[in-house]
Amino acid sequence: MSEKILVVEDDKDIQELIVLSLSTQNIGCIHTADNIDEAKKFLLSHNFHVVLLDLNLKSENGYQLLKYINTAYTKVLIVTAKDSDLDVYKGFENGAIDYIKKPFDPIELAYRVKVHIKPSQVLKFSHLRIDRASADVYKDQKLVNLTAREYDLLLCFSSNNNQILSKEQLYANVWGYDTAADDNTLMVHIRTLRKKIEINPNKPELIKTVRGQGYIFRGSIYE
Structure with missing residues (x-):
């Protein structure tokens, strides 16, 4: 699967330059956003390996977006004209791993992005381990037999750890269409998945229901 990259930049010329520099090197599947709201929608519906973030988004502060990014999986590279030490430190304190000054x-x-683009293939959450390279899932070191749909659902949840996912987002990411036409289908899959991965499926610790909003995966990350 091609690595996904999100470019958050409101200057169209710079946005196009970044896209060109990455695409010329055949680096990833690139999405672009002009503002924070648009970027948030992308982050909720896609699993990005890298986010290139401008700090000056018209009247918006790019730092506001960092709290919506799970930096355990997504690498944030700040690309901005701000160059004070305070700006650099603030970016690092909020989860960024690199800083690229404009003009660049x-x-x-492109090479800096390439360095950071290879994510860990193994996700570890307390009693659960997911090997994305082999698509194997282990519960307390015992292999769990998941269907393809259950695995895709678990991968969607775990890759968006601590983020609320609506039914529509789950359908779009796992089933491949935008509208949750049949709530029962999703509920059945989540129920069977909970039986396989939760210590106590009646009191789930990983996949939790958020009333009126959807579901959230609450996994404590282990190295």
Whole structure:
């Protein structure tokens, strides 16, 4: 699967330059957003490996977006004209791993992204371990037999750890269409998945229901 990259930049010329520099190097599947609201929608519906974030988004502060990014899985590279030490430190304190000052060398930007683009293939959450390379799932070190749909659902949840996912988002990511036409289908799959991965399916600790909003995966991350 091609690595997904989100470019959050409201200057169209710079946005196009970033996209060109990455696509020329055949780096990932690139999405672009002009503002925080648009970026948030992408983050809720896709699992990104890298986010390139501008801090000056018209009247918005790019730092506001960092709290919506799960930096355990998504690498944040700040691309901005802000260059004070305070700006750099604030970005790192909020989860960024690299800082690229404008104007930048397009080739250097592409190579910096390439360095950070390979995510860990193993996700560990307390009693659960997911090996994305082999698609194996282990509960207390015992292999769990999941269907393809259950695995895709678990991967969607775990890759968006601590983020509320609506039924529509789950259908779009796992089933491949936008509208949750049959709530019962989703409920049945979540119920069977809970039976296989939860210590106590009647009191789930990982996949929790958020009344009126959807579901959230609450996994404590282990290295």
